[in-house]
Amino acid sequence: MFIPFQPLRTSSLSKKAPTSVGRVVAITGGSGFIGGHLLDALIADDTVSRIYVMDIAPTTRWCEKVTFVYTNLARDVQFEPQQKIDVVYHLAAVSREPGFEWNEYFDINYEGTRRLLKWASKLDIKNIVFTSTGMVFKAGPFHRAPSEVPSADTAYGISKALAEEALSGWQQSKRGRHVAVVRPGAVFGRGCGGNFVNLHRALRLGTFAYIGGPDTVKSCIYVKDLVALMRGAAELKGWHVLHGTYPQAPTIGEICNAFCKVFGWTRVIPTVPLNLALRAAAPLQMLNELGFSNPVHKRRVEKLHYSTDIDGSGLLELNLAPTHSLVEAIQDWRDECAPADPH
Incomplete structure (x- = not known):
């Protein structure tokens, strides 16, 4: 449930919090899309007594057990909690791609993770769940297992x-530390923006075309299933790498068919060769570079063509696989956003 944000009084961080038997968790990036859904689930969990939302923007979810802590991972973390933190969900990242300068990704995603690990070591935090990405692998006609060496x-x-490597070193450097790295495919659900919202809009308007064909594999996961995966991952011991996607990743054609089934559309979707699509996108990308903003970018065209096929079958044996089918997930997303379109 969304609860309007109420600013913390200055004294709220300085007063001693009451002793509690529940778990204490921290979420970096807890004000974002995935973080907000995770926060909703933790608020509803009676076994969680305190949630520290560590972000540069205040959370819009609020209740007695939520405490917002301004945290910018471009600098060392100075926060000293009033209780020992049982688990940190590390989601804060520069993630839109394209969208940032090259160095910005490294300063927050890698160096920011190292700053967080320094803070976790100081507080003797032993359990971290890290949201990585399936893009640690180069897109293409490859089926990627969690054990494979990244090739971004x-x-x-x-x-x-690089952040995953830093976390691995941190976990191995002291006995009793636990890290679960969760690599989601494309994440969709209420509040997501991005690829799935754009796909929905294009299908609704009848303007979507396959780039190269309908067989491009697109690993993906509904945000509610991702949150359940992350919460389950927090219970694992040692080092784990988990791919957040359907055990059998769908193709772009199957995703389009699922949208059409849920919304009752009939669409004949054309196929455009990659080279032709790139040539058509070039003038619009040039306008972007001149300051005339539009959504077309060479990288976005390429992402429609190249497969992102990460192997999520390992979630089955851990009982952490998605519980919503693709059609059920899109239907639930639609219903949550009604009467507006999914957003």
Whole structure:
């Protein structure tokens, strides 16, 4: 449930919090899309007594057990909590790609993670769940297992892969530390923006075209299933890498069919060759570079063409696989946003 944000009084962080037997958690990036959904679930969990939302923007969810702590991972973390933190969900990141300068991804995603680990070591925090990305692998016609060595070719993917390496070193450097790295595919749900919202809009208007064909694999996950995965990952011991996607990742054609089934559309979707799509996008990208903003970018066109196929089958044996089918997830998303379109 969304609860309007109420600013904290200055004294709220200085007063001693009451002793509680419940778990204490911290969420970096807790004011964002995924963080907000995670926060909703933790608020509803009676076993959680205190939630520290560590972000540069205040949370819009608020209740007695939520405390907002301004945290900018471009600098060292100075926050000293009033209770021992049982688990940190580390979501804060520069993630839109394209959208930032090359160095910005590394300063927050990699160096920011190192700053957070320094803080966690100081407070003797032993359990971290890290939201990485399937983009630690180069997109293409490859099926990627969690055990494979990352092969990113973008600043976003490389910075996340380096952060994973930092977390691995931190986990191994002291006995009793636990880290779960969760690599989601494309995440969709209420408040997501981005790829799935754009796809919905294009299908609704009848303007969507396959780039290269309908068989491009697009690993993805509904945000509610991702939150359940992350919460389950917090119970794992040692080092784990989990791919947040359907055990059998859908193709772009299957995703489009699911949208059409849920919304009752009949669409004949054309196919455009990649080279032709890139040539058509070039003038619009040039306008972008001249300051005339539009959503077309070479990288976005390429992302429609290249597969992002990460193997989520390992979630089945851990009982952490998505519980919503693709159609059920899109239907639930639609219903949550009604009467407006999914957003």
